Amino acid sequence: MQVGVATAGFQIEGGYNGPGQPANNWATWERTGRVERSGVAIRFWDEPEALLDRAAALGCTSFRLSMEWARCEPAEGRVDDAAIERYRSILAMCHDRGLTPLVSLHHFTHPAWLGDDFWLDLRAPERFAGWVARAIDAVGDLCGDWVTINEPNVLALHSYVTGMFPPGRRLATGHAIRSLDHLVAAHALAYAAIKERQPASKVATNTYAFTAYELDRLIVDLLLHRSRGVTRRQLRGFLEERRREWYRTFPALHARERIVRHYTRSALPLEQVFPRALAAIEAGVERPLDAIQVDYYDPITSNHLRLPGHRTAGGRNWLPGRMLWDDPPDPSGLTRYCRAAAEPGLPMQIVENGLCNRVTAERSHQRSDGWTRPRYLAEHVAALRNAETTGVPITGYWHWTLADNYEWGSYEPRFGIFGVDRSDPQRPRLLETDAMGDDAAAAFRSVLAEVAR
Ligand code: BGC
Numbered sequence: 001m002q003v004g005v006a007t008a009g010f011q012i013e014g015g016y017n018g019p020g021q022p023a024n025n026w027a028t029w030e031r032t033g034r035v036e037r038s039g040v041a042i043r044f045w046d047e048p049e050a051l052l053d054r055a056a057a058l059g060c061t062s063f064r065l066s067m068e069w070a071r072c073e074p075a076e077g078r079v080d081d082a083a084i085e086r087y088r089s090i091l092a093m094c095h096d097r098g099l100t101p102l103v104s105l106h107h108f109t110h111p112a113w114l115g116d117d118f119w120l121d122l123r124a125p126e127r128f129a130g131w132v133a134r135a136i137d138a139v140g141d142l143c144g145d146w147v148t149i150n151e152p153n154v155l156a157l158h159s160y161v162t163g164m165f166p167p168g169r170r171l172a173t174g175h176a177i178r179s180l181d182h183l184v185a186a187h188a189l190a191y192a193a194i195k196e197r198q199p200a201s202k203v204a205t206n207t208y209a210f211t212a213y214e215l216d217r218l219i220v221d222l223l224l225h226r227s228r229g230v231t232r233r234q235l236r237g238f239l240e241e242r243r244r245e246w247y248r249t250f251p252a253l254h255a256r257e258r259i260v261r262h263y264t265r266s267a268l269p270l271e272q273v274f275p276r277a278l279a280a281i282e283a284g285v286e287r288p289l290d291a292i293q294v295d296y297y298d299p300i301t302s303n304h305l306r307l308p309g310h311r312t313a314g315g316r317n318w319l320p321g322r323m324l325w326d327d328p329p330d331p332s333g334l335t336r337y338c339r340a341a342a343e344p345g346l347p348m349q350i351v352e353n354g355l356c357n358r359v360t361a362e363r364s365h366q367r368s369d370g371w372t373r374p375r376y377l378a379e380h381v382a383a384l385r386n387a388e389t390t391g392v393p394i395t396g397y398w399h400w401t402l403a404d405n406y407e408w409g410s411y412e413p414r415f416g417i418f419g420v421d422r423s424d425p426q427r428p429r430l431l432e433t434d435a436m437g438d439d440a441a442a443a444f445r446s447v448l449a450e451v452a453r
Helices: 027-031 048-057 081-096 124-142 152-160 173-197 217-224 232-249 255-267 275-283 331-341 373-389 440-452
Strands: 002-006 062-066 100-104 145-150 202-208 292-295 310-312 315-317 348-352 357-360 363-365 394-399
Touching (some): 002 100, 002 348, 002 440, 048 081, 062 145, 062 394, 081 100, 081 124, 124 173, 145 152, 145 173, 152 173, 152 202, 173 202, 202 348, 217 232, 217 275, 232 275, 232 331, 292 331, 331 348, 331 373, 373 394, 373 440, 394 440
Parallel strands (some): 002 062, 002 394, 062 100, 100 145, 145 202, 202 292, 348 394
Antiparallel strands (some): 310 315
C-alpha cells in the first residue's frame, strides 16, 4: 500500500495574490480583507526540499501535491515556462526521495482571469481539459498518478451553498448543480486527455465523504454507470436504487440529518441531473475512473451545521456551520464508509484524512473533545486495516497534512503532523511536534511503517 501525506499548492507554496504574483480566484477576497492573506504559506515554492525531506523521513512512499493552473498560466494564453520548470524540479525531488507523486490538477482554485463564476461557464469543461492536456505534456514524464479535480462536491457546495469559497453565494442551489455538472464533465474530458497521452496512467477524482447521496456518491455512480451496463434509459432507476442502498447503509441518525437529506433531495432531483456531465461521459470511454478516491473527515453531512452562537474552542462561533476543529472523529465510520464505497474491480485510495485543532495568535487550543493526532492516526489506520481484512482493496493512504498550512482563508485551523510557528509570518518555522504539542510524526511512522510494506 502507498503511504503518504496530502497537500495542495495554494495551501503550501506561498506567493499568490500579492502584487506581481499569480492571481487565483481567491485574490479579490484576499485583497479586500474578506479572508486572511495566504502570504508565503509554508514556502514550499521556495524551499520544497525541507518539506519533502520531512515527508521522506516519516516513511512516506508517496507525496500528494497539486499543480496550480494560476501559477502556470498567470494570464490568458501566457504559459510561465519557469513555473513549469519549477514543478518539474519538485517532481524530480519527490522521486529522489523515494516519493511517488500523486498530482491534483485542480485543488479548489483557478486563475483569476477566468472569472469568479468560471465553473458556471458552458466552456469550463473544455477549458479545464485544455489545461490538463498542457500540464501532462509538460510534466507527464515525471508523474503517472493523477487526481483531476479535488472534491468537486465540496467545491460546488462551498462556492454556491455555504458561501465559504469565492464567489461566496449562499443557497444558490441552481448554480451549485450547474457547477457540479460542469465539474463532472470536466473530469470526464480530462480523463480522456490524460489517457490519450499516458494510457498506463491512473486517473481519478476524489469526493469528500458525505452521507447525503446527492452530495457524494451520485458523482461516482454517474461516472461508473456505463461500465455497469446501465443505459441512459435505465439511468434514473439505477441512481434511485443506488440512493436507496446508500441510505440503508447510512440511516439518518437524527432530525437534522433528515432535514439535510430532504433539502439535497429536492434540490438535486435525479432525473434532471448533469446534462453536460452525461454527454461527456457518453462520448468517452466506458469507465472514466481508475480508482475510488475518498477524503474522510466527518461524513455525517448534518454534523457540519450548527446554530450561530454555539461554543467552540477559543470562544463562540457566530457562523451557521460547525468549525473544522470541532469535527468529531469517527474511525469505525471509516471502515463502514470504505465498505459502502467499494466498487468491484476498482482499487480504493484514501487520499485525505486528518484532524484539526485551532491556533489563534500563536496560542494553540487543545480540542474540546480531547482527541490527539497520535490517537487519530492509530485508530484510523486500524479502521482502514479492518476494511482491508473484509476485502476492500485499499491501495493507498494519504494523511492530511504534512505541516500546518493555509486553510482556505485562514491560518487558524491546523491539520499538520508538524506544527508551524507563524510569529514571523514571513519566516514560518516548522516545529518538531504538531500544533497541540504531540509527537504526531512518531505516531505516523509507527502506525504506517507496517502498512507501507
Ligand atoms: C480539502 C483540503 C482541506 C482539508 C481540510 C479537504 O476538503 O481538500 O484542501 O484543507 O479538507 O479542511
